Amino acid sequence: MANFDLNDHSVVVVIGSGAGGGVLSNQLAQKGIKTVCLEAGKRLDFVDDFVNDEWKMFSMTAWLDKRTTSGSWRLAKDFPNLPAWICKTVGGTTLHWAGASLRFHEHEFKARSTYGDIQGANLLDWPITLQDLEPYYAKAEDNMGVTRTNGIPGLPGNNNFKVLEAGAKRVGYKQVHTGRMAINSEPRDDRNSCHQLGFCFQGCKMGAKWSTLYSDIVKAEETDKFELRPQSHVVKIEHDDSGKVTGVVYFDADGKSQRQKARIVCVAGNTIESPRLLLNSASSKFPDGLANSSGQVGKNYMRHMTGSVYAVFEKPVHMFRGTTMAGVVLDEAHNDPSRGFVGGYEMETLSLGLPFMGAFLDPGSWGPEFAGNMDAYDHMAGMWLVGEDMPQEGNAVTLNTDVKDQYGMPVPNVHFDDHDNDIAMRNHAYKQGSAVYDAVGAVKTIHTPPYPSTHNLGTNRMSEKPQDGVVNKWGQSHDIANLFVSDGSVFTTGGSENPTLTIVALAFRQADYIADQMAKNNI
Amino acid sequence: MTTTTISRRCFVKASAMTATAAFSLSLIGRLGGQAWAMTVKAIDATTADTLLAMCRRVYPHDRLEDVFYAACVEGLDAKAADSADAKKQLTDGAAMLNKAGSKAFAELGADEQLAVLKGIETTPFFQTVRGNMVTALYGNSEVWPKFGYQGPSYPYGGYLERGFNDIAWLPKESR
Ligand SMILES: Cc1cc2nc3c(=O)[nH]c(=O)nc-3n(C[C@H](O)[C@H](O)[C@H](O)COP(=O)(O)OP(=O)(O)OC[C@H]3O[C@@H](n4cnc5c(N)ncnc54)[C@H](O)[C@@H]3O)c2cc1C
Ligand code: SF4
Numbered sequence: 001m002a003n004f005d006l007n008d009h010s011v012v013v014v015i016g017s018g019a020g021g022g023v024l025s026n027q028l029a030q031k032g033i034k035t036v037c038l039e040a041g042k043r044l045d046f047v048d049d050f051v052n053d054e055w056k057m058f059s060m061t062a063w064l065d066k067r068t069t070s071g072s073w074r075l076a077k078d079f080p081n082l083p084a085w086i087c088k089t090v091g092g093t094t095l096h097w098a099g100a101s102l103r104f105h106e107h108e109f110k111a112r113s114t115y116g117d118i119q120g121a122n123l124l125d126w127p128i129t130l131q132d133l134e135p136y137y138a139k140a141e142d143n144m145g146v147t148r149t150n151g152i153p154g155l156p157g158n159n160n161f162k163v164l165e166a167g168a169k170r171v172g173y174k175q176v177h178t179g180r181m182a183i184n185s186e187p188r189d190d191r192n193s194c195h196q197l198g199f200c201f202q203g204c205k206m207g208a209k210w211s212t213l214y215s216d217i218v219k220a221e222e223t224d225k226f227e228l229r230p231q232s233h234v235v236k237i238e239h240d241d242s243g244k245v246t247g248v249v250y251f252d253a254d255g256k257s258q259r260q261k262a263r264i265v266c267v268a269g270n271t272i273e274s275p276r277l278l279l280n281s282a283s284s285k286f287p288d289g290l291a292n293s294s295g296q297v298g299k300n301y302m303r304h305m306t307g308s309v310y311a312v313f314e315k316p317v318h319m320f321r322g323t324t325m326a327g328v329v330l331d332e333a334h335n336d337p338s339r340g341f342v343g344g345y346e347m348e349t350l351s352l353g354l355p356f357m358g359a360f361l362d363p364g365s366w367g368p369e370f371a372g373n374m375d376a377y378d379h380m381a382g383m384w385l386v387g388e389d390m391p392q393e394g395n396a397v398t399l400n401t402d403v404k405d406q407y408g409m410p411v412p413n414v415h416f417d418d419h420d421n422d423i424a425m426r427n428h429a430y431k432q433g434s435a436v437y438d439a440v441g442a443v444k445t446i447h448t449p450p451y452p453s454t455h456n457l458g459t460n461r462m463s464e465k466p467q468d469g470v471v472n473k474w475g476q477s478h479d480i481a482n483l484f485v486s487d488g489s490v491f492t493t494g495g496s497e498n499p500t501l502t503i504v505a506l507a508f509r510q511a512d513y514i515a516d517q518m519a520k521n522n523i
Numbered sequence: 524m525t526t527t528t529i530s531r532r533c534f535v536k537a538s539a540m541t542a543t544a545a546f547s548l549s550l551i552g553r554l555g556g557q558a559w560a561m562t563v564k565a566i567d568a569t570t571a572d573t574l575l576a577m578c579r580r581v582y583p584h585d586r587l588e589d590v591f592y593a594a595c596v597e598g599l600d601a602k603a604a605d606s607a608d609a610k611k612q613l614t615d616g617a618a619m620l621n622k623a624g625s626k627a628f629a630e631l632g633a634d635e636q637l638a639v640l641k642g643i644e645t646t647p648f649f650q651t652v653r654g655n656m657v658t659a660l661y662g663n664s665e666v667w668p669k670f671g672y673q674g675p676s677y678p679y680g681g682y683l684e685r686g687f688n689d690i691a692w693l694p695k696e697s698r
Contacts, residue, residue, distance in 0.1 A: 052675030055662050158682075159690040166693045195681030205677045315692045320672060322687035354672040358582075358661030366581045366644075366653050367637065374661070375584060378671025440693060 001221040001228075004036050009261035011036050012514070013248055014268060015234045015277070018092020019503045020487035021268030022212025023143070026219050027511030029226035033518065036260060037217075037226070038250055040233040040269075041089035046214055050203040054355045057202040061095055063088040066411045067272065068400050073416040074449050078363035083414040084303075084453040086270050090230050091213025093270065093454070094500070095203045098325035099182040099210065100348055101146045102497035103137050106130040107335055108343075108388065111493040114335060115342040120419055121390035122300055126492040127464040127473035136505040144182035144210040144504060145189055153185045154178045155194060158322030160349045163313070163381040163440060168329045168347070170439035171432075175330035179348070182210035182501075183323060189215070196322035198351070232258075235407050237265055237281040237290055237483070245290070245483045251407055264514065264523060268486040268507075271301065271456035275397045275489060276412040278460070278470075291460070291477035291485075296470050298398055300391035300461055301414065302494040303453035305343075305422045307385045307430060308350055310361065311437030312376040312444040319351040319381050327383075332432060333496050341424040344496045345387025347433055352382070360451050373446060381437060385429040386455070388496045390419035397459050455499050460489040474513040475506060482523045486510055561593040565603035565610050566617075571596055573617035574652065576629035580636045581653055582660055586669050595659040599652065609651075616648030 004011050014025045017039040025037045044050065044060070051057055063086045069076040075083055087093045107114040109130055112123040141149040148154050155178045157165060168176045183200075184193045194208040207214050220226035231253035238259075239245045247261040267274045275298035279289035289297055327349030334344050352360060354377055362370060400413040418426075434445040463469025466478035475490050477483045488503050495502070517523045563571045578592040603610035620628040623639045631639070643649050660666060667674045676682055 052677050053664075055658060156688060158687045162688065162690050162693055170694075194683075196683040196687040197676045197681040198687075199676070206681070316671065317690060318671070318673075318686065321676075321682040321685075353674075354667055354670050355658065355662040358657045364653075367640075368583055371583045374582070374670065375586070 002034070002224050002226060004034060004227050006258060007261050008034070009247065010034060010263050011261070012264045012266065013038060013260055013262040014266045014486065015248065016092055016268035016270065016273075016487065017090050017212060017217060017228065018087070018268065018270060018487065019094050019097075019212065019500045020507050021266070022091065022094065022216045023504050023507040024266055024268065024486045024511055025226060026212075026216035027508060028514065029220040029223045031511065031515045032225055033515060035220070035226050036262075037220075037228045038232040038234055038248065038260065039090050039092075039228065039230050041087065041092075041230065043090040043228075043230040044095075044203075044213070046203060046205060046207050046211075050205040052197065052199045052202060052205065054202060054353045057096075061087045061089045061203065063273075065405050066403060068403060068411060068413045069415070070413060071395070071416040073418065074363075075416075075452060079452055082452045083416070084272055084456050085451065086272065086456065089213075090217060090228065091211045094211040095213060096201050097211075097454075097500060098200045099323075100325050100328070100498040101141065101144060101180050101182045101501040102328075102346070104130060104133070104495040104497055104502055105333070108493065108495035111343075111388075118342060118390060118421060120392060121421070122393045123391060124461070124463060124468055124492050127462055132473075133502070133505050133509070136509045137501065139508045140501055140504040143216070143508075144501070145184055145191070146180050146182050146501070147185050148177070148180045152188065155181055155183060155185045155323055155326040157327065158196060159317050160319035160322070160351055160381050161327035163311075163317055163319075164327050164329065164347070164349050164383055164436065167436035167438075167440040171435050173329050173331040173436075177328065178326045179328040181323070181326050183326065184208045191215070194323060198320050198322050198324065200324035233407065234269075234277060235280065235409050237267070237277065239283065239285065239290070239480070241285075243285060243480060245480055264482045264484065264518075266484040266486045266510075270487055271459045271489040272397050272412050272414060274485060274487055275459040276399065279399050280409050286479075291470050291479045291483055293479050294463075294467050294469060296461060296468070298459050299393050299396045300458040301395040301397055301416060301456070302389050302391055302458040302491065303416065303450070304455040304457075304494055305345060305385070305387040305389045305425045305429070306450040306455075307426050308382060308448035309385070309430060309433035309437065310380050310382045310446045310448060311434070311442035312373070312446070313379050313381065313441060314443055316378050317381045318378055319349075320353055324351055325349055325384070329436070332429070339428055341421045341428065343388030343421070343425065345385055345425055345429050346496060347429070347436070348384045348386060350382045350384035361446065361448055363449070383433055383436070385426070385433060386496065386498060387425050387429065388494050389422045391458055391461070391493055392417070392419055455488070455494070457488045457491040457494050457499060460485045462490045462492045475510045476513070484510060484514070561596060563597060563600040566600050566613055569621070570614050570617040571600065573620055573628050574599060574613065576636065577617075577620060577640065577652060578656055578660075580633065580640055581656055583633070584669070587666065591660065591663060591666055594663060595656045598659045599655055602655070612648050612651060616646070616652070619643065619648070
């Protein structure tokens with residue numbers, strides 16, 4: 001671990017220590033590049049600090065700074081200040097993530113050419129292909145220890161998986177298994193194996209599930225090229241007259257304002273904070289915010305088509321025992337417009353504990369019917385539906401100048417309306433999900449609306465042409481050569497898969513590019 | 524401090540039933556036979572009793588004794604102790620409930636209570652009570668066993684050796 005001077009303008013500053021920022025930081029440090037990672041949240045110890053309690057872990061780690069919402073999505077009504085479930089802690093949302101790690105399909109990098117001109121959708125092809133990313137997917141899978149890759153065995157199926165598997169096979173689905181999970185099925189990379197705690201969403205107290213907190217960050221600290229500064233909340237990126245960025249202003253643990261100089265700045269604050277920071281960094285030279293000549297910063301916010309199906313059975317299931325998401329049905333993941341929508345979706349096992357089930361099964365609902373559903377808790381099986389949603393220009397993160405955060409900065413407003421394609425896909429997925437459980441004798445199935453968004457994507461999208469997006473195929477901003485974006489906000493389109501493996505693969509690729517460009521003195 | 528004593532089956536220490544009641548109840552082992560007290564600091568006894576009846580009707584579970592609903596009321600009371608606005612909202616809300624039916628709310632039958640609550644479900648008062656309850660009730664670790672939820676598993680080594688895959692009733696041919 002190094003200690004860099006605030007005036008050292010030769011460092012790379014990475015903002016955020018989650019999937020994108022944590023991996024990028026480590027890769028840069030491993031290449032001998034001086035890297036300072038500024039992270040708004042605190043650092044927790046996974047053994048000492050993690051607790052098997054949903055609300056306690058949520059209040060310890062969730063990003064709870066004020067946010068506002070608008071649009072016709074139900075979250076704006078049920079959870080108006082919690083549009084997304086994102087962590088503010090060292091490790092970012094890799095603390096709470098479930099570990100599902102699937103590669104994109106080839107066609108998902110070519111959404112505009114494959115799906116055509118879908119009305120109301122702002123579709124675009126990625127400036128890269130699956131072939132471009134394949135070597136980096138391989139590195140990411142090895143780094144995260146993804147099961148069913150690199151000779152790592154799959155996880156054993158828990159009760160919730162067994163119900164899903166039995167039902168899926170009865171309705172004729174073929175591609176059903178315990179997933180490609182960044183969870184150790186056997187000890188690997190100095191991390192324990194999964195002991196089926198069932199609290200993957202609360203941070204893995206075994207350290208079996210990959211998280212940058214106890215993986216990449218620790219490896220980076222073993223070099224002398226890396227410094228992590230927790231509780232360092234960046235509020236502004238600064239630039240010089242030539243338009244190059246020169247450093248960042250942040251508030252430290254004591255609430256004091258600091259200025260860290262930098263040669264390069266990489267923004268990895270997740271899809272709501274990253275565009276917000278670019279917009280809040282507006283200056284007389286860049287009145288619409290940094291990297292925003294296209295006007296696309298904050299636009300095209302995606303959150304995946306999601307929903308859940310919970311089924312009640314006559315006999316107990318105990319779905320909460322064991323890995324939360326180690327189970328997947330892949331048979332609906334392809335693109336087949338004859339189903340009434342473009343793009344595909346997966347079914348993945350999911351369970352919530354009793355506390356979260358009360359809050360999320362049917363938010364706002366009460367009375368005998370709701371209570372009756374809760375009474376069936378230990379007889380329930382559950383699945384999550386996750387599919388590609390359509391980028392729309394109107395779905396956007398903007399600054400709400402009427403509301404300020406603890407540092408006096410305008411808070412982000414998140415606007416979202418479902419596209420007709422999202423709705424058609426969700427209805428199809430609900431129907432198929434119910435069919436899976438009906439096939440093994442469900443007494444009742446419950447269709448649960450989307451939770452606060454866990455997959456947040458698209459608000460600084462990659463594009464071939466500068467007028468179509470914010471960053472190029474390396475995540476480098478079209479407008480400012482030494483300003484990069486390194487998180488899920490660069491997704492041109494969302495694909496149907498859980499996004500983190502792709503975020504990590506892109507971070508590996510970006511690290512190579514940054515090192516190359518620095519060596520050539522281009523940045 | 525007002526103490527409303529109701530003839531219930533268990534006794535709860537006042538300290539265990541304050542603001543953090545949702546997470547810190549420690550009732551197990553003390554159930555059985557005794558009377559217990561619902562302790563409120565800010566709201567009056569009528570309001571507390573009315574809210575207790577309301578809480579049971581919002582999330583009605585036959586399997587749960589009143590003590591768990593009382594914990595929700597105590598959580599609300601803690602809010603009332605912190606804020607005059609909250610206290611007024613709860614007191615006025617309870618008074619509204621008591622005027623809405625043919626008798627005091629707590630005296631009404633379950634169906635009539637439900638009808639009264641349906642009539643006010645969009646009010647901020649109702650939303651406050653329901654919103655607090657959903658975390659206070661289902662987040663209460665003493666409630667979990669009543670629903671077959673086993674809570675923290677790390678102290679027991681997870682479910683690896685404790686039934687993570689013990690389901691035995693699924694149709695044979697699909698396994
Ligand atoms: C419950 C849950 C389950 C999930 N399961 C899966 C799954 O199974 N598979 C999958 O692929 N994905 C899953 N995800 C999503 C996954 O966690 C995210 O896709 C991923 O972590 C996003 O990476 P990121 O780098 O974009 O942001 P994050 O990991 O969120 O990291 C962003 C970091 O930046 C910090 N930050 C933000 N703004 C600032 C600032 N101004 N200054 C300093 N620091 C800042 C934040 O505190 C945070 O630590 C899940 C998410 C949740 C919540
Ligand atoms: S089930 Fe496995 S991966 Fe999930 S929290 Fe437990 S040990 Fe970690």
